[in-house]
Amino acid sequence: MSSDPLPPARTPGQRWDFxxxxxxxxxxxxxxxxxxxxxxxxxxxxxxxxxxxGREDATDVPVVTIDPPGARDLDQAMCxxxxxxxxxxxxxxxxxxxxxxxxxxxxxxATARGQTLYLPDGTVPLHPPVLSERAASLLPGxxxxxxxxxxxxDDEGNPIDVDxxxxxxxxAGRFDYQGVADDLARGDVHPSLAAxxxxxxxxxxxxxxxxxxxxxxxxxxxxxDGNGGWRLALRLRTDIDAFNAEISLLTGMCAxxxxxxxxVGILRTVVVADDDALGWLRQSARALGIAxxxxxxxxxxxxxxxxxxxxxLAFYADSTRLLRGAGYxxxxxxxxxxxSHAGIGGPYTHVTAPIRRLVDRYATEVxxxxxxxTEVPEWVRAGMAELPSVMGxxxxxxxxxxxxxxxxxxxxxxxxxxxxxxDAVVLRGGGEEAEVLISDPPVLARCDGTDLTEGxxxxxRVTAVDTTARTVTLEPVP
Numbered sequence: 001m002s003s004d005p006l007p008p009a010r011t012p013g014q015r016w017d018f019x020x021x022x023x024x025x026x027x028x029x030x031x032x033x034x035x036x037x038x039x040x041x042x043x044x045x046x047x048x049x050x051x052x053x054g055r056e057d058a059t060d061v062p063v064v065t066i067d068p069p070g071a072r073d074l075d076q077a078m079c080x081x082x083x084x085x086x087x088x089x090x091x092x093x094x095x096x097x098x099x100x101x102x103x104x105x106x107x108x109x110a111t112a113r114g115q116t117l118y119l120p121d122g123t124v125p126l127h128p129p130v131l132s133e134r135a136a137s138l139l140p141g142x143x144x145x146x147x148x149x150x151x152x153x154d155d156e157g158n159p160i161d162v163d164x165x166x167x168x169x170x171x172a173g174r175f176d177y178q179g180v181a182d183d184l185a186r187g188d189v190h191p192s193l194a195a196x197x198x199x200x201x202x203x204x205x206x207x208x209x210x211x212x213x214x215x216x217x218x219x220x221x222x223x224x225d226g227n228g229g230w231r232l233a234l235r236l237r238t239d240i241d242a243f244n245a246e247i248s249l250l251t252g253m254c255a256x257x258x259x260x261x262x263x264v265g266i267l268r269t270v271v272v273a274d275d276d277a278l279g280w281l282r283q284s285a286r287a288l289g290i291a292x293x294x295x296x297x298x299x300x301x302x303x304x305x306x307x308x309x310x311x312x313l314a315f316y317a318d319s320t321r322l323l324r325g326a327g328y329x330x331x332x333x334x335x336x337x338x339x340s341h342a343g344i345g346g347p348y349t350h351v352t353a354p355i356r357r358l359v360d361r362y363a364t365e366v367x368x369x370x371x372x373x374t375e376v377p378e379w380v381r382a383g384m385a386e387l388p389s390v391m392g393x394x395x396x397x398x399x400x401x402x403x404x405x406x407x408x409x410x411x412x413x414x415x416x417x418x419x420x421x422x423d424a425v426v427l428r429g430g431g432e433e434a435e436v437l438i439s440d441p442p443v444l445a446r447c448d449g450t451d452l453t454e455g456x457x458x459x460x461r462v463t464a465v466d467t468t469a470r471t472v473t474l475e476p477v478p
Contacts, residue, residue, distance in 0.1 A: 016229055016412055018119050020468075021404045025397060027117065027124045034105035039128040042099040042106075043135040058148050058167040063092045064192045065138055066244050069176045072133040073116065073125070075353045077146075077171045078247055079192040080199050087157065087199050091149040091251050092169040094136050096127065096354045096361050098145035102379040111383075114394025116356040117401050120222040120230055120409070125356075132355050140174040147351075147364050149251050157202035162254045164371045177240045184240075200243025203250060210345030211299045213323060215316040216307040220442055222409050230409045234442040236307060248352045249344060255367050256347035260335045262370045266363055266384050267349050270342040271325035284318045288455045298322065299345070310425040313437065314455035317427040326395075328359065328388040332381055359391050407470035410443045414472055415465045421477055426456045436460060436474065447474040 022029070030036075063077035079090040100107050110126055117124040125132045138144050148167040153159050173190055175183075183189040184197065207214065218234040225231045252268070259265025278298065285292045285301070288311045292301050302319065305312040323343050329336045341348040351367060354360035362380050369376045427444075428435040434449030436458065447460055464473035 017121050018405055018408065021119065021401060021408060022124075024404065025401055027401070028113070031128050032105065032109055035109040036128050036130075038101065038104055038106045039099065039131050042101070043130055054166065055145065056148065056165055056167040058090075058092070058146075059143055059170040061090050061092070061148070061169060062172040062190075062192045063090060063138075063169055064173040064175060064190055065140070065171055066175050066177060066180055066193075066240070072137055072139070073123075073355045074138040074171070074174070075355045076248065077138045077169065078196075080195045080247070081192075082195050083152065086152065086154040086160070087195060089149070089151040089153070089199070089247060089250065091151070091247060091352070092138060092146040092167070092171075093149065093251075093352055093360075093364065094138055094355050095145040095147050095166060095364075096131070096136055097147075097365060099131055099136055100127075100361065102377070102383075110358055111386075111390060114358050114390050115398060117398055119401065119405055120224075126358060127355060136355055138169070138171045140171045143168055143170050147368060149254070151250060151254055153199075157199060157206055157250075159250065159254055162258065162371075164255075164258075164367050166368065177238060177244070181238060181240045196243050196247075197239070200239070200246045203246035204242060207246075207249075207345060208299045208303045211297050212345040213298060213319060213343045214302055215319055215323075216302075216305070217313065217316045218307070218442075220406050220444060222405060230412065232406075232409055232413055232441045232443065249348070251352055252348045252350060253344065253346055255351045255363060256339075256349040258367050258370050259349060259363070260339060260347060262366070262376075263335060264332045264370075264376055264381065265349065265366045266328055266330040266359060266387055267336070267339055267347055268341055268359075269327055269329045269336075269338060270323055270340075270344075271338065272340060272342045273322040277321055281318060281322065284454070285315060287453070288315055290315055310457055311455040313425055314427050317435070318454065328391050330384040330387055332384070357391075358394070359387050362387060404470060406444070407472075408467070410441075410445065410472055411465050411467045411470050413441050414443065414462050415467055418462050418465055421459050421461045424458050424460045424474075426452045426454055426458060429454045429456065443472060445472045445474050448476060450476075452476060 061079055063079045065074045065077045067074055075094045077092040081088050113126050116126045146167055146169040148165060148169065150163045151159050152161040180193060216237055218236045221233045221235045222230050223233060256267055282292055290311060339347045349363050350357055350360045351363045354364060362384055365380045366376050422438045424436040424438045426434050426436050429449050429452040431449050434447050434452040436447045437444050452458060459477040460474040461477050462472065463475050
């Protein structure tokens with residue numbers, strides 16, 4: 001029997017929203033008047049004086065964006081091309097430094113938020129929409145202030161020369177992941193993306209050689225059903241997703257090297273797993289029937305798995321234990337001893353999403369100054385000391401909000417299906433409670449774990465749903 005209260009059947013036009021989630025986490029609704037006024041004033045003034053001076057005119061560089069359909073906060077635009085010695089990546093990143101006054105009202109509010117939060121019924125943006133969706137966004141056909149990275153590589157994709165400077169750019173096109181995949185299949189892709197697949201493939205090969213830990217767990221997505229409700233879907237990572245991500249990762253790794261050489265900056269760090277964690281994971285591989293030959297690194301094992309197989313999903317879930325201890329490390333003087341990101345296989349920092357993430361604006365200012373041979377601004381040095389704490393709090397909140405929204409939709413979707421049975425895969429088991437992934441609808445929930453093992457295909461029954469508590473209770477069917 002399902003728990004009370006259950007939602008009444010939706011009438012035509014009625015909509016289930018996420019007001020309860022917003023209230024639970026006290027998410028802001030709009031911006032303070034002084035922060036909003038400052039943003040609007042910055043847009044009205046335009047790029048004069050220190051905000052606009054010394055910018056390269058790069059409007060002839062045919063950079064294009066790849067983002068989810070409907071996105072308007074466009075941080076990144078790229079152009080990848082073959083050169084006589086390898087490849088050249090031109091990567092334009094939205095320049096929030098053109099609009100945000102250090103220590104001003106907008107800066108203070110962005111610091112309090114840390115990052116944009118994404119809920120199915122709308123975002124809680126880091127910056128006011130007048131900036132994030134309009135004046136700062138790299139919208140197609142619009143001239144925008146940007147920080148332009150130029151990264152030249154050899155034939156294997158290794159960077160050999162890096163330059164970063166402020167510029168004015170104009171996006172030559174806006175694409176989404178599926179659209180790019182379709183264009184590639186037809187052989188009619190935009191020229192700026194024609195070299196992306198081969199370059200992305202090279203960078204993925206280098207990632208495996210570095211020991212990068214890439215987990216291809218499918219993502220749960222919430223989409224509108226077009227009638228005031230929501231549906232769940234599983235989104236597998238596509239090649240275009242991966243290639244696009246490699247451009248961002250390359251830029252972040254180049255930025256980290258630049259900071260370490262200069263002795264000032266902020267890194268995204270993940271502690272490298274110890275021998276005990278790897279030993280436990282080897283036991284998991286044996287239990288799941290996954291081959292892990294002696295002398296083979298975890299990166300090679302992960303890269304050879306089929307993400308469609310239940311054993312692979314369970315092993316990916318177990319491998320998340322190798323990526324614990326994520327954080328940010330700021331330094332000014334001696335580089336930190338622990339500077340690596342275990343998931344990437346080397347030093348890394350965030351510089352490619354300043355519209356959506358606070359730390360990127362600071363890291364970008366460091367790189368622009370270092371590349372120009374000028375002093376890192378004092379406000380950047382002072383602010384970086386607090387960023388690890390600010391971003392840590394923000395990351396934790398973002399994870400909680402995302403999970404709460406997924407839990408809410410899962411409970412809505414299954415509220416009128418109590419007593420029904422579903423096919424599922426055990427992602428984590430071996431105890432009194434297991435974590436299982438129902439295939440359709442794609443629900444991730446706890447289940448009585450007695451006699452359940454990881455990677456096992458099982459049938460589960462929904463025994464209770466509480467849409468207020470956002471919980472789903474399952475039991476295995478013998």
